[in-house]
Amino acid sequence: MDMYQKREMRKNKKMEENTKSLPSTSINWYPGHMAKTKRQIITDAKLIDVVIEILDARIPKSSQNPDISEIVSDKKRIIVLNKCDLADEKETEKWTEYFKKRNIPAIAINSNQGTGINNVQKEIEKIMQEELTSQKQKGRIRKTIRVMIVGIPNVGKSSFINRISKKTTMTVGNKPGVTKQKQWIRIGNQIELLDTPGVLWPKFESEEVGLNLAYTGSIKDEVIDKVEIAYYLIKYLDKNYPEKLYEKYKIMPEDIEKIKDNPQYYLELMYLIGRKRGALISGGNIDEEKVANIVLDEFKNGKIGKITLEKVTKI
Numbered sequence: 213m214d215m216y217q218k219r220e221m222r223k224n225k226k227m228e229e230n231t232k233s234l235p236s237t238s239i240n241w242y243p244g245h246m247a248k249t250k251r252q253i254i255t256d257a258k259l260i261d262v263v264i265e266i267l268d269a270r271i272p273k274s275s276q277n278p279d280i281s282e283i284v285s286d287k288k289r290i291i292v293l294n295k296c297d298l299a300d301e302k303e304t305e306k307w308t309e310y311f312k313k314r315n316i317p318a319i320a321i322n323s324n325q326g327t328g329i330n331n332v333q334k335e336i337e338k339i340m341q342e343e344l345t346s347q348k349q350k351g352r353i354r355k356t357i358r359v360m361i362v363g364i365p366n367v368g369k370s371s372f373i374n375r376i377s378k379k380t381t382m383t384v385g386n387k388p389g390v391t392k393q394k395q396w397i398r399i400g401n402q403i404e405l406l407d408t409p410g411v412l413w414p415k416f417e418s419e420e421v422g423l424n425l426a427y428t429g430s431i432k433d434e435v436i437d438k439v440e441i442a443y444y445l446i447k448y449l450d451k452n453y454p455e456k457l458y459e460k461y462k463i464m465p466e467d468i469e470k471i472k473d474n475p476q477y478y479l480e481l482m483y484l485i486g487r488k489r490g491a492l493i494s495g496g497n498i499d500e501e502k503v504a505n506i507v508l509d510e511f512k513n514g515k516i517g518k519i520t521l522e523k524v525t526k527i
């Protein structure tokens with residue numbers, strides 16, 4: 213057993229004791245405009261040939277809206293794993309395999325840099341080929357291919373559209389709820405894309421789903437307790453990516469030695485990060501809000517490393 217595994221065992225025991233006394237998160241954010249967008253998607257789906265479901269490569273399961281998946285289940289569908297630059301490459305590969313095994317084409321992309329974008333365009337053409345050929349044989353000149361882009365808030369729908377269309381038509385922003393209404397855009401002479409506002413669903417299946425959506429920036433800051441969310445993120449990273457967490461915040465084995473038996477281990481770890489980053493208020497106390505903001509922002513922007521929060525368990 214190596215050093216990390218030993219520490220892990222001690223901590224798991226501690227964590228079980230700790231969590232009992234902690235408040236449980238109850239993240240839910242489903243404002244009226246999302247219900248409205250969902251209704252709009254149901255109506256528009258009737259005109260659509262292909263649906264591109266954009267997922268966050270770091271949380272392919274939690275970022276898949278069960279309501280939307282159901283609405284578009286009878287459509288030709290492509291899954292796009294966006295923000296692959298922020299995710300663990302090996303895990304992203306497993307996720308694309310996972311979807312392909314279930315007969316859904318899946319493509320990993322980075323909408324900021326353009327990686328993988330051409331493959332999406334090829335896939336749209338491929339998936340439509342049979343229908344287009346059959347229409348041609350019947351003597352019909354095929355109309356436009358209509359593609360609807362759906363996904364949770366802040367996952368990169370508008371960024372993807374800007375990339376694939378090589379334009380900057382859509383407004384993008386580093387917060388959820390940027391796109392307020394649907395918008396069409398044409399690319400080339402055959403494809404039309406429909407951008408839609410991000411939609412979540414009324415009740416998350418588990419606390420973990422809510423946390424994953426909060427860590428990756430799909431839930432509005434105003435409706436979450438950032439300190440609590442950062443606490444859980446630190447706990448997750450300490451359990452799953454300790455090397456990356458320690459390297460980023462310059463945490464030494466001797467630092468851990470000092471806090472490892474503390475019943476509030478994860479809170480101490482958060483304070484330790486706060487001290488390392490100078491997140492202090494008068495009297496030398498830790499500015500909890502500040503350290504929470506640092507960790508959440510740095511995670512969201514990939515500064516802690518390429519991290520996948522959900523692993524494929526069975527391909």
Ligand SMILES: Nc1nc2c(ncn2[C@@H]2O[C@H](COP(=O)(O)OP(=O)(O)OP(=O)(O)O)[C@@H](O)[C@H]2O)c(=O)[nH]1
Nearest residue numbers: 295323366367368369370371384385389390391410
């Ligand atoms: N690192 C990284 N960031 C990305 C990528 N794609 C988009 N982003 C960033 O993610 C943020 C959200 O992008 P948007 O395109 O506005 O997301 P959206 O899905 O349209 O969001 P809503 O309109 O609010 O639903 C922006 O800060 C983008 O720069 C990507 O592939 N990698």
Ligand SMILES: [Mg+2]
Nearest residue numbers: 369370390391
């Ligand atoms: Mg948008």
